[in-house]
Amino acid sequence: MKKAVLMCTCSFACPSMKDIDFGELSERIRMELPKDYMLLHPRLCEEDAEQMLEDLLKEGVYYVTPACKEEKQKKLLRDGFERAGVQMNSNWKPVSISFKTTDQAFEDIKTALEEV
Numbered sequence: 322m323k324k325a326v327l328m329c330t331c332s333f334a335c336p337s338m339k340d341i342d343f344g345e346l347s348e349r350i351r352m353e354l355p356k357d358y359m360l361l362h363p364r365l366c367e368e369d370a371e372q373m374l375e376d377l378l379k380e381g382v383y384y385v386t387p388a389c390k391e392e393k394q395k396k397l398l399r400d401g402f403e404r405a406g407v408q409m410n411s412n413w414k415p416v417s418i419s420f421k422t423t424d425q426a427f428e429d430i431k432t433a434l435e436e437v
């Protein structure tokens with residue numbers, strides 16, 4: 322199974338992500354972690370992102386999504402996965418990067434990828 326990281330930056334404005342340098346984090350993910358590709362998006366839970374997920378997501382890829390709290394992601398990303406016809410329970414792993422530093426977020430994303 323392929324692995325992909327779809328990271329949501331919450332418009333680069335969420336107070337809970339103020340300690341994350343998304344430029345550094347995305348480049349470290351790209352360069353240092355074992356995955357097939359990564360994508361950075363400012364608002365994965367909005368309508369245009371759901372359209373993107375509908376076009377992008379497919380079976381045979383495991384999606385790790387660094388974003389807000391896991392329970393919140395489950396509700397907010399559900400429609401995009403549904404529209405793509407991809408099962409969240411078998412193809413998706415959320416990672417909460419709320420209230421994390423760049424280093425903490427990187428380590429949690431690394432762990433999630435290793436667990437796939």
Ligand code: SF4
Pocket residue numbers: 329330331332335363364365366367388389390393394397
């Ligand atoms: S999915 Fe979560 S992190 Fe992304 S924009 Fe929506 S609330 Fe913010």
